[in-house]
Amino acid sequence: MRNLILFTLLCLYPSALWAQQIALPSGTFNRDTVKLGEPLKYLLVHRHPDTQEVVLPSGKNNFAPFELVSRDFYPTKTKGGISTDSAVYTLRTFETQAVQQLSLPVYVLRQSDTLQVFAPSARVHLQQLVQQVEEPLPVKSETELAPVEERFNWPYVLLWVVAVITFLSLVWLLFGQAIRRKYKLYRLRKDHLYFASRYGSHVDRFVKSGATGSIEKAVSLWKNYLTKLERSAINSFTTKEIVEFYENDEEVNTALRICDKAIYGNMQTESEGETNLALGMLRRFAKVRYKTRREQINNAKNRQ
CATH class of the missing domain: 1.20.120 (Four Helix Bundle (Hemerythrin (Met), subunit A))
Known part of the structure; x- marks a missing residue:
């Protein structure tokens, strides 16, 4: 049993040592508060040695409790042997929790393995527009008809015109003489x-x-x-x-x-x-x- 424990520690030691050599990425929101359904930007930055190969999250990543709207990747910048990768994710949320947080990973590629390094959780506060909800909810009735602008059905008329022209052309072709x-x-x-x-x-x-x-x-x-x-x-x-x-x-x-x-x-x-x-x-x-x-x-x- 003692030998098994020593063998396990020896196997995990290189991975722990490798993880200690990788700096954590940073992830921040562009503001502290957000409204329900309002676009919100999340900036993910990772600085690492230029010898490391790093991949930032794609659109298939899990962004819960947020939904991905769009993403923008920026070219890698290298200076003094340190490379910087960054991306901006445009998100929105429809969850009602007062405080919501997100932590995205960075994927470090090795010869035979891929290591996920997560950024510290970034928090954003949901701005509450409704402070108090009455129970039961009052229902306001509206019985007046709303005026709707009448629209001319051009596709329908065009279809009839084409049909009539086609019919008349066929009649003229057969009975024109x-x-x-x-x-x-x-x-x-x-x-x-x-x-x-x-x-x-x-x-x-x-x-x-x-x-x-x-x-x-x-x-x-x-x-x-x-x-x-x-x-x-x-x-x-x-x-x-x-x-x-x-x-x-x-x-x-x-x-x-x-x-x-x-x-x-x-x-x-x-x-x-x-x-x-x-x-x-x-x-x-x-x-x-x-x-x-x-x-x-x-x-x-x-x-x-």
Whole structure:
């Protein structure tokens, strides 16, 4: 038994001798008092021979009763064979003890072992904001609604806009050609009905009054309608150019020459029946060109 005790003392003696050669680190708070949850800085400094390898605590260390917020390490400074390592830890506490203390270790690395050297405990006093607590605690009721600022839901609106645009793009991709064709036919029919109504009014006015101006307005309306229908400047053509444009169509040639004679020759009184016939020929020709244009639009569908 005596030999076992001597053997144990011999084993512990080098460790005790080694521990005596290591200076204790110093740890201090930056102030004496702290409020609950308020950031508090803890400065840890360790001076040691430059031959020793030292590691300061990382974020995984136990900081109870405090919580670690952040840490800052500073480069090692060596002067006269003595190195200084330091770090600042930002802490906070949510414990309610009046006095709280902390002691952090420094890890000294040896060849086959690591030695922990703790700094003396640093103390801080918790500042009590509530001096007296009433029992039971009074409960204050608040029944009035608090005004809340209305916020526009931009993400929701943006989502709807993207969805609508995507839907319309898909519809246009699938049915765009058909929609354009239907619209062209709609405008074509609308323009023809408008022309037929106005043209008929001018013809009726001529039949009732025999005024040359009615013939001139009817022919001008006919030219403007065909200009839009054929997409060509027919309203700026002469009678000869119009006849050539329609490949010397006999009906167009006859009708326009009769109307020109009635307008510029002032001879409608002698040949009102002939003029009425010419105006009817122009109306019929415009209707034929309308049907031709409508068939062209419909045939474009079959070619796609």
